[in-house]
Amino acid sequence: MDNTRQKILLVDDEPLNINVLVDILKPDYHVVVAKSGKDALRRATSAPQPDLILLDIIMPEMDGYEVCKALKEDPLTNSIPVIFITAMSDAEDEEKGFQLGAVDYITKPFSASTVKARAKTHLTLYRQNQSLIELNAIKNRFLAIASHDLRNPVSAIMGFCELLLNEGGIECLSEDQRDTVEYISLASAELLNLLNSLLDISAIESGKFPVVFRTGSLLQLIERRIKNIRHYTEKKGIAIREDLTDVPEALFDPDRINQAIDNLLNNAIKFSPPGTTIHVTLSRDDKHAVIKIRDEGPGIPPEKQGQLFGEFNTLGTKTTDGEKSTGFGLFIVKKIVDAHGGTINIKSAPGQGAEFTFTVALSEGLNRQK
Numbered sequence: 596m597d598n599t600r601q602k603i604l605l606v607d608d609e610p611l612n613i614n615v616l617v618d619i620l621k622p623d624y625h626v627v628v629a630k631s632g633k634d635a636l637r638r639a640t641s642a643p644q645p646d647l648i649l650l651d652i653i654m655p656e657m658d659g660y661e662v663c664k665a666l667k668e669d670p671l672t673n674s675i676p677v678i679f680i681t682a683m684s685d686a687e688d689e690e691k692g693f694q695l696g697a698v699d700y701i702t703k704p705f706s707a708s709t710v711k712a713r714a715k716t717h718l719t720l721y722r723q724n725q726s727l728i729e730l731n732a733i734k735n736r737f738l739a740i741a742s743h744d745l746r747n748p749v750s751a752i753m754g755f756c757e758l759l760l761n762e763g764g765i766e767c768l769s770e771d772q773r774d775t776v777e778y779i780s781l782a783s784a785e786l787l788n789l790l791n792s793l794l795d796i797s798a799i800e801s802g803k804f805p806v807v808f809r810t811g812s813l814l815q816l817i818e819r820r821i822k823n824i825r826h827y828t829e830k831k832g833i834a835i836r837e838d839l840t841d842v843p844e845a846l847f848d849p850d851r852i853n854q855a856i857d858n859l860l861n862n863a864i865k866f867s868p869p870g871t872t873i874h875v876t877l878s879r880d881d882k883h884a885v886i887k888i889r890d891e892g893p894g895i896p897p898e899k900q901g902q903l904f905g906e907f908n909t910l911g912t913k914t915t916d917g918e919k920s921t922g923f924g925l926f927i928v929k930k931i932v933d934a935h936g937g938t939i940n941i942k943s944a945p946g947q948g949a950e951f952t953f954t955v956a957l958s959e960g961l962n963r964q965k
Contacts, residue, residue, distance in 0.1 A: 600625045601718050604645035606635040606662065607680060608654050612703070616649065616680075619707045620714060632657025636665055639672045647718050649701065651680045652688070660695060667696040674724070676717045735797040742793040749787045756780035791854075792923040799930050806848045806934045810958050813884050814841050816849060817877055820856045824864065832869035839877040842884045845955045847935055852955065855931045858924040859888045859951050866892035866949070883937065884957055889950035895943040903941060904929035928953070 603620055606629045607613050613628055620626050627645065629635040632654060639645060648666070652659035659679060666672045679692045682703040689700055699713050759768065759776050768776065798804045821835055828835055863873045871891035878885045895903070903925050932939045932953045943949035 601646040601722070602627060602643060603714065603718075604629060604635065604638055604648045606630075606632070606648065606654075606659070607651040609651070612651065612680065612705075615705055616710065619705065619710050623711070624714070624718075631655075632659075632662040632665075635662050636669075636672075639666060639675065640669070644672070645675060646721055647714060648675055648677045649680055649714075650677050650697075652692075653681075660691060663692065663695045663697055674721075676721050678713060678717060731800065735801050738793050739797040742790040742797070746787060746790050749783050749790065753780060753783045753787065756783065789923075792927060795854075795927050795930075796923060799927070804930060804934065806851055806931075808846050808848055810844050810846050811849060812841075813845050813847070813852070813886070813955065814839055814877060816852060817856060817875065817886065820853060820860060821875060824857075824860055828864060828873065831864065831867070833864060833867045834872040836872050836874050838874070840879065842877060842879040842957065844958045845884050846958050847955050848931075851931045851934070855928045855953065856886065856888075858928050862924060862951075863888055863890035863892070863949075866890055868892065879957065880954075882957055883954040885952060885954050887950055887952045889948060891948045894945045894947050895941065895949050896945060900941055900943060904939070 600623070602625045604627050605613060605616055605620075607616070608630050613630075617626050617628065627638060629638045633656070635648070635650070639648065650659045650662055654662075659681075663677050663679075666675065666677060673696070676698045677696065678699045678701055679697050680701050680703070681688065692700065698717055701710055701713060756776050756779055760773070760780065795804070817839060818837075821837065825835065860873070860875075867873060867890045873891075874887070874889040876885075876887040876889075878887075905926060929939055935955055937954040937956065939951065939953035941949060941951050
């Protein structure tokens with residue numbers, strides 16, 4: 596076998612069809628034949644896996660539709676392109692195949708030029724797609740390594756700024772020097788937030804987004820998050836109004852929910868003008884804790900709201916004090932809420948602020964469902 600040639604799995608129970616297609620394809624590709632659906636599924640997972648599958652529809656015991664469905668449900672084979680071989684010309688049959696994940700059809704009687712052209716097209720696309728997947732994985736590894744290695748020095752800078760500003764060092768600094776240290780501290784915090792976001796994006800795209808569930812108090816968690824950002828809101832002249840109910844304990848990852856609340860609070864602060872109020876609410880419905888964060892800023896245009904939770908999407912309005920937005924925050928919040936089996940939505944209108952609401956399952960609700 597020539598390992599440099601791409602591999603095609605031909606699935607058909609008719610000897611005449613097999614002979615014709617093998618003669619057409621074998622000069623350019625390594626062709627393997629399966630004469631039943633079960634044999635096809637076995638060969639599709641055998642190394643080296645095929646780069647393309649030509650699949651007859653009409654077969655005994657297990658037809659082509661069933662085989663295609665099984666291939667697309669298996670993580671090992673779901674990316675392999677499938678071309679159906681058929682004598683059918685009914686549009687409904689073609690539609691059914693495409694719905695199951697097929698990429699194309701070849702009809703009988705076979706045209707050698709058509710078979711070669713379609714095989715070449717889909718093999719090229721498959722190879723290009725595999726290359727993109729590999730490049731994306733390399734990119735994610737690079738971002739994860741770079742972000743992780745940069746976090747320590749940035750954290751050290753923030754720590755030294757904290758010492759200068761809060762533990763006696765401030766007495767040795769002039770007003771201009773204090774302003775400079777505060778600027779360094781703020782810039783370092785923004786950089787650390789960006790690095791953490793890049794790490795999360797890499798984890799999400801690689802399918803390794805860690806969530807560690809524990810039972811705990813959402814009330815205490817939210818109170819701590821608000822306390823941590825009060826200096827920022829006071830500096831901008833923004834008030835925070837709390838309406839927090841002591842709901843029953845919930846099952847959640849404290850670090851991730853901290854992250855979600857911080858992102859939503861920071862967004863609210865960025866878009867709140869001085870003299871306005873941010874409203875933070877904790878309540879419950881039947882089985883969930885409900886967290887709401889509402890600002891009195893400019894609101895979000897309706898045409899932007901459906902895109903907010905996508906990667907790299909920003910809120911579409913200007914911040915009130917020149918704060919930067921990466922477009923990662925709401926995407927990560929949505930992934931965190933999804934990982935907790937909750938929901939998140941937005942209610943907003945231009946000039947009327949924005950309200951983000953998300954839910955977390957209560958422990959007692961989980962117990963009732965078991």
